[in-house]
Amino acid sequence: MIQQTILYLAIILIMAKALGELAERIGQPAVLGELVAGVLLSGSIIGVFKIAPNQTLLFLAELGALLLLFEIGLESNIGEFIRVGFSSLLVSLIGMICAIGGGFLVSRLFGLDARIAIFIGVALSSTSVGITARTFFDLGRLRSREAQVIIGAAVIDDILGLIVLSVVTGVLVTGNIIPFQIIKVAFLAMLFLAGAFLIGIPAAPLLLRIIKRLRTRGMLTACALLFCLTLAYAAGKLQLAPIIGAFAAGLLLTRTEDASRIRLCMKPLADIFIPIFFVVIGMQVQLSALNPFQAQARSTLIFALALIVVAILTKALAGGGVLRRDINRLVVGAGMIPRGEVGFICASLGLARNIITLPQYTAIIAVIAATTFITPILLKALHVKKIEIVPTGEKS
Amino acid sequence: MIQQTILYLAIILIMAKALGELAERIGQPAVLGELVAGVLLSGSIIGVFKIAPNQTLLFLAELGALLLLFEIGLESNIGEFIRVGFSSLLVSLIGMICAIGGGFLVSRLFGLDARIAIFIGVALSSTSVGITARTFFDLGRLRSREAQVIIGAAVIDDILGLIVLSVVTGVLVTGNIIPFQIIKVAFLAMLFLAGAFLIGIPAAPLLLRIIKRLRTRGMLTACALLFCLTLAYAAGKLQLAPIIGAFAAGLLLTRTEDASRIRLCMKPLADIFIPIFFVVIGMQVQLSALNPFQAQARSTLIFALALIVVAILTKALAGGGVLRRDINRLVVGAGMIPRGEVGFICASLGLARNIITLPQYTAIIAVIAATTFITPILLKALHVKKIEIVPTGEKS
Numbered sequence: 004m005i006q007q008t009i010l011y012l013a014i015i016l017i018m019a020k021a022l023g024e025l026a027e028r029i030g031q032p033a034v035l036g037e038l039v040a041g042v043l044l045s046g047s048i049i050g051v052f053k054i055a056p057n058q059t060l061l062f063l064a065e066l067g068a069l070l071l072l073f074e075i076g077l078e079s080n081i082g083e084f085i086r087v088g089f090s091s092l093l094v095s096l097i098g099m100i101c102a103i104g105g106g107f108l109v110s111r112l113f114g115l116d117a118r119i120a121i122f123i124g125v126a127l128s129s130t131s132v133g134i135t136a137r138t139f140f141d142l143g144r145l146r147s148r149e150a151q152v153i154i155g156a157a158v159i160d161d162i163l164g165l166i167v168l169s170v171v172t173g174v175l176v177t178g179n180i181i182p183f184q185i186i187k188v189a190f191l192a193m194l195f196l197a198g199a200f201l202i203g204i205p206a207a208p209l210l211l212r213i214i215k216r217l218r219t220r221g222m223l224t225a226c227a228l229l230f231c232l233t234l235a236y237a238a239g240k241l242q243l244a245p246i247i248g249a250f251a252a253g254l255l256l257t258r259t260e261d262a263s264r265i266r267l268c269m270k271p272l273a274d275i276f277i278p279i280f281f282v283v284i285g286m287q288v289q290l291s292a293l294n295p296f297q298a299q300a301r302s303t304l305i306f307a308l309a310l311i312v313v314a315i316l317t318k319a320l321a322g323g324g325v326l327r328r329d330i331n332r333l334v335v336g337a338g339m340i341p342r343g344e345v346g347f348i349c350a351s352l353g354l355a356r357n358i359i360t361l362p363q364y365t366a367i368i369a370v371i372a373a374t375t376f377i378t379p380i381l382l383k384a385l386h387v388k389k390i391e392i393v394p395t396g397e398k399s
Numbered sequence: 400m401i402q403q404t405i406l407y408l409a410i411i412l413i414m415a416k417a418l419g420e421l422a423e424r425i426g427q428p429a430v431l432g433e434l435v436a437g438v439l440l441s442g443s444i445i446g447v448f449k450i451a452p453n454q455t456l457l458f459l460a461e462l463g464a465l466l467l468l469f470e471i472g473l474e475s476n477i478g479e480f481i482r483v484g485f486s487s488l489l490v491s492l493i494g495m496i497c498a499i500g501g502g503f504l505v506s507r508l509f510g511l512d513a514r515i516a517i518f519i520g521v522a523l524s525s526t527s528v529g530i531t532a533r534t535f536f537d538l539g540r541l542r543s544r545e546a547q548v549i550i551g552a553a554v555i556d557d558i559l560g561l562i563v564l565s566v567v568t569g570v571l572v573t574g575n576i577i578p579f580q581i582i583k584v585a586f587l588a589m590l591f592l593a594g595a596f597l598i599g600i601p602a603a604p605l606l607l608r609i610i611k612r613l614r615t616r617g618m619l620t621a622c623a624l625l626f627c628l629t630l631a632y633a634a635g636k637l638q639l640a641p642i643i644g645a646f647a648a649g650l651l652l653t654r655t656e657d658a659s660r661i662r663l664c665m666k667p668l669a670d671i672f673i674p675i676f677f678v679v680i681g682m683q684v685q686l687s688a689l690n691p692f693q694a695q696a697r698s699t700l701i702f703a704l705a706l707i708v709v710a711i712l713t714k715a716l717a718g719g720g721v722l723r724r725d726i727n728r729l730v731v732g733a734g735m736i737p738r739g740e741v742g743f744i745c746a747s748l749g750l751a752r753n754i755i756t757l758p759q760y761t762a763i764i765a766v767i768a769a770t771t772f773i774t775p776i777l778l779k780a781l782h783v784k785k786i787e788i789v790p791t792g793e794k795s
Contacts, residue, residue, distance in 0.1 A: 057454075229412045232408055235405060
């Protein structure tokens with residue numbers, strides 16, 4: 004078992020790095036190569052290598068997701084987030100409303116029941132921050148205003164997504180809206196963020212001062228990771244996505260004087276585990292359910308294609324929520340396209356409770372896959388164009 | 400499940416670092432604190448926290464063991480190993496013969512059957528390199544000649560231990576010595592080591608030259624880890640301990656010009672995963688089976704104590720195998736005391752095949768635990784004394 008996981012880990016690393024390098028060589032972000040590596044390893048195209056992610060690989064991937072958001076938090080600037088905060092809120096709200104509406108309309112056009120149509124709309128509502136943040140990282144533009152607007156909006160999306168999901172599931176299961184649920188989710192989210200910042204802002208420098216007085220080797224690395232894991236666990240306990248906790252942990256440490264040393268300590272860990280996250284995401288794409296040569300798969304494919312187009316267009320509209328003129332609305336719209344965790348949770352929940360059918364589930368997963376793959380390509384293209392327009396583009 | 404592992408990981412890290420720091424403060428190597436942290440977390444003393452290592456934690460611990468030996472390989476000097484090679488061989492042979500003989504005699508004195516007595520002797524034969532190497536690291540003396548003799552001897556022990564184990568199991572199960580088994584194990588070990596060095600010495604610098612031409616972020620970290628995992632997997636496939644593969648990988652990279660950069664990349668990974676390894680080892684110590692207030696446990700305890708004394712004395716004798724006068728024989732003897740993987744494998748195999756009873760199994764585990772805990776304390780004490788004698792002691 005352990006021996007097998009060592010082998011899997013070695014194969015995942017070699018494929019991630021080989022295809023990541025290939026992606027860079029053909030002018031794409033490395034993350035695209037890692038996703039493709041995952042698809043190849045899942046055996047859905049070629050059956051030679053076939054890795055089914057076991058519990059351990061799923062954990063390592065989750066660790067990668069936490070390290071990604073932790074690192075993004077560490078690279079970010081709280082002040083900038085607050086400055087663009089209102090734009091983030093508008094982008095999130097417009098994006099969610101348009102995506103729910105668009106998903107609903109398309110589903111109705113395909114003759115689905117109103118309750119199923121709403122559920123599919125909700126499944127497509129929330130932006131997943133991972134791909135976009137990583138792409139900005141690969142492009143060296145993580146500190147750009149566009150990136151800050153998108154990351155802020157994606158965090159709001161995650162919270163709103165959970166609220167909408169709990170409301171809709173409540174309505175579909177019990178037939179009633181449960182205001183208590185809305186209040187509970189919103190309250191816990193506020194509680195977490197307020198708690199993290201009220202306790203964290205004074206506590207982080209204090210903690211770092213204590214660490215400096217310790218003698219054991221590797222204390223800074225261990226404590227920084229510990230801080231990330233603790234906040235991720237706390238967020239998870241309060242029904243939030245653990246990655247929000249990891250992001251908050253990064254943000255809290257970014258203003259301390261040790262921030263650059265912490266970044267340096269985390270880099271090798273991030274270098275190993277973040278690619279595992281994206282390869283494992285790629286593995287979960289099951290292309291065979293969308294084989295155009297099978298009659299049943301064909302109708303699923305057409306429905307999925309319609310949803311994909313709407314999912315992309317509605318989030319692109321969200322870019323219009325940006326208020327400031329010095330922020331590129333197209334880049335923000337493109338960055339909001341990827342769907343992820345909330346979509347997965349929604350689709351799995353809907354399937355388990357017989358709200359949606361297996362083909363409808365497959366269509367939702369296809370939207371997640373398509374939006375995940377298209378975003379790095381789109382952002383890269385817009386980025387190349389943008390550099391031509393704004394020659395003062397920063398490179399980190 | 401993932402959320403629970405995040406919590407466990409956080410608790411393990413915090414306990415490891417807190418007790419590691421405490422150990423350093425009272426003048427002991429940090430590794431001792433990590434072992435105690437594991438005992439506390441296993442719930443065998445206090446039942447408040449109780450972590451049963453799941454598959455993922457066991458994998459992370461194994462990753463820690465691999466990183467430990469990889470790092471030790473990276474810090475080592477092939478030339479020095481070859482120079483002290485004959486001493487290593489003698490130390491290994493004397494230690495193994497004495498330990499098997501001692502274990503056999505004690506078991507016979509306690510009235511056990513000759514075949515059981517031989518089996519218990521074999522279980523106590525092989526030195527486990529992890530604790531000693533880590534202690535030398537904590538003491539800043541990993542590059543001392545004593546450390547090089549011990550590490551070399553422990554690698555030979557691992558190979559000899561597997562040969563002896565396969566012979567004895569063969570005799571006890573089929574009643575015959577199977578010469579083919581001996582030849583097979585010895586041949587595979589030689590094959591691995593020869594292959595690793597014949598291919599690795601020219602391949603490592605070539606690989607590093609290729610890596611330099613790659614553009615993706617974190618390539619050196621990923622490739623170094625990949626090299627370690629690949630050799631560990633290969634060693635495991637050839638029935639050797641995977642840590643020998645990891646050690647060989649480190650040795651191969653140590654002479655390349657990028658060695659210091661690789662050490663720097665691996666440090667944060669080692670800082671996180673090595674403590675997990677020692678905490679998980681500590682968790683596997685079940686003190687309750689040796690409770691002196693229970694009649695049945697008492698007789699096990701007395702047998703275990705006799706075995707522990709013999710296990711320590713016989714390996715201390717092994718220090719006499721050192722030929723050179725500039726190497727401290729007492730330090731070498733003390734460094735050879737810890738038992739580990741081979742003992743575990745032997746005990747589990749014996750129990751599963753009804754060769755030994757549960758109390759005898761418990762006694763073997765107690766020897767592993769006691770020798771593991773006593774070595775850091777002993778080496779620290781000898782080291783303090785030695786620094787007084789040889790004031791040119793190096794500190795890294």
